[in-house]
Amino acid sequence: MGILQSKSIEVSEDTESNSFAKDDGSEGKEDKSILVLGAGNFGTCLADHLASLGNEVTIWARSQEVVDGINLQHKNVKYLSHVLLSENLKATTVLNQEVFDAVTVVICAIPSQLMRTILERVKPFLTTRHLLIFVNKGIEKGTLSFPHDIVVSELGEEIGYNATFLSGPSFAAEVVERKHTCVTAASLVHIRALRTQKLFHAPHFRVYDATDVIGVEVAGALKNVMALASGCSSGIGLQLNARAALITRALAEITRIGVKLGANPLTFAGLSGVGDLFLTCTSEKSRNFTVGYRLGKGEKLDDVIRTLGSVAEGVETVPAAYELCRKLGVDSPIIDAVHAVLMKGLTVDEVFKNVTHRSPKSELTH
Numbered sequence: 001m002g003i004l005q006s007k008s009i010e011v012s013e014d015t016e017s018n019s020f021a022k023d024d025g026s027e028g029k030e031d032k033s034i035l036v037l038g039a040g041n042f043g044t045c046l047a048d049h050l051a052s053l054g055n056e057v058t059i060w061a062r063s064q065e066v067v068d069g070i071n072l073q074h075k076n077v078k079y080l081s082h083v084l085l086s087e088n089l090k091a092t093t094v095l096n097q098e099v100f101d102a103v104t105v106v107i108c109a110i111p112s113q114l115m116r117t118i119l120e121r122v123k124p125f126l127t128t129r130h131l132l133i134f135v136n137k138g139i140e141k142g143t144l145s146f147p148h149d150i151v152v153s154e155l156g157e158e159i160g161y162n163a164t165f166l167s168g169p170s171f172a173a174e175v176v177e178r179k180h181t182c183v184t185a186a187s188l189v190h191i192r193a194l195r196t197q198k199l200f201h202a203p204h205f206r207v208y209d210a211t212d213v214i215g216v217e218v219a220g221a222l223k224n225v226m227a228l229a230s231g232c233s234s235g236i237g238l239q240l241n242a243r244a245a246l247i248t249r250a251l252a253e254i255t256r257i258g259v260k261l262g263a264n265p266l267t268f269a270g271l272s273g274v275g276d277l278f279l280t281c282t283s284e285k286s287r288n289f290t291v292g293y294r295l296g297k298g299e300k301l302d303d304v305i306r307t308l309g310s311v312a313e314g315v316e317t318v319p320a321a322y323e324l325c326r327k328l329g330v331d332s333p334i335i336d337a338v339h340a341v342l343m344k345g346l347t348v349d350e351v352f353k354n355v356t357h358r359s360p361k362s363e364l365t366h
Ligand SMILES: NC(=O)c1ccc[n+]([C@@H]2O[C@H](COP(=O)([O-])OP(=O)(O)OC[C@H]3O[C@@H](n4cnc5c(N)ncnc54)[C@H](O)[C@@H]3O)[C@@H](O)[C@H]2O)c1
Pocket: 038, 039, 040, 041, 042, 043, 062, 079, 109, 110, 111, 112, 114, 117, 118, 135, 136, 137, 138, 170, 171, 172, 173, 309, 310, 311, 313
């Protein structure tokens, strides 16, 4: 926490002229060769999207089986296995200088808790020439760092401030089927956000540019925690009135936290804010909602995680979000409730009862 917050004003007030921007007319001209780190659900769908737009895309996977499946059958045998991927998409298990020299764009689609590990590994190969894009939605446990803070601390300010963060309502399973999707690309260096927009933009995949990185990151990380809460609420049988109330109060809670960290409150009314919150809190396609729902039905967290088959970022973000709210001195009843279920072992019914017994509040000040 704090690295980005303390520097954001310095670089965001005049993003076109700050020392990190390189607006010499060459930005983005060569963005045709792309490396995607992480062949999970989201890495695969983004790689396929970019390949289908005519780019040369290489996706890095740890598993030889996944790499062979993509290269030989155009299928990711582990994730999104029902989909035939673009023939422009190649896969590799290799990460070396040659691989990075061959591309101008690097996209990191690794869960937030593993970001540092992968950045340590690729750091020697990255330069400011690369357009570096992150799609993580989480807060690192222990350090309470948002993705951008991790990037700056691992790769330094020059590369870190040039990074872009892509977020918003975007289930991988829909993106890969070319279902209409709108997202936000945020970078402190505005021309990098515009370059990301140009790279991904298509009639079925609209990208809006932004510079409020901390707002977009807070919204992306915390909507996962709120989706756990929404799933819990459905799991114990609460209905749509309760869901609407939860989403509304979740938005108020996320906005309070974001504003305390220096975010623009209007970001939370955008795609990465209420857009993603609404999507994830209302759909069984969401892994976070599903985890919450199963907890509400009485399953044990370990059993749910073991059988999920994919990451639910909210689970690891809960303890970090809880700690962050204590540090900031922000009232966070929904995060606290999810924390009590996940970390203290209370049942969803018990926690819900406690929440309903809170004293009456004033809507706009709480
Ligand atoms: N799936 C979606 O719909 C979606 C949409 C938007 C954003 N995201 C975000 O994208 C990120 C990735 O999510 P996902 O859905 O692709 O997750 P996933 O569980 O489908 O895949 C995770 C990927 O990380 C890799 N990985 C796991 N451990 C690793 C390690 N130690 N080193 C390197 N790689 C490792 C896995 O092999 C896999 O490729 C998350 O932060 C998520 O919030 C996901």
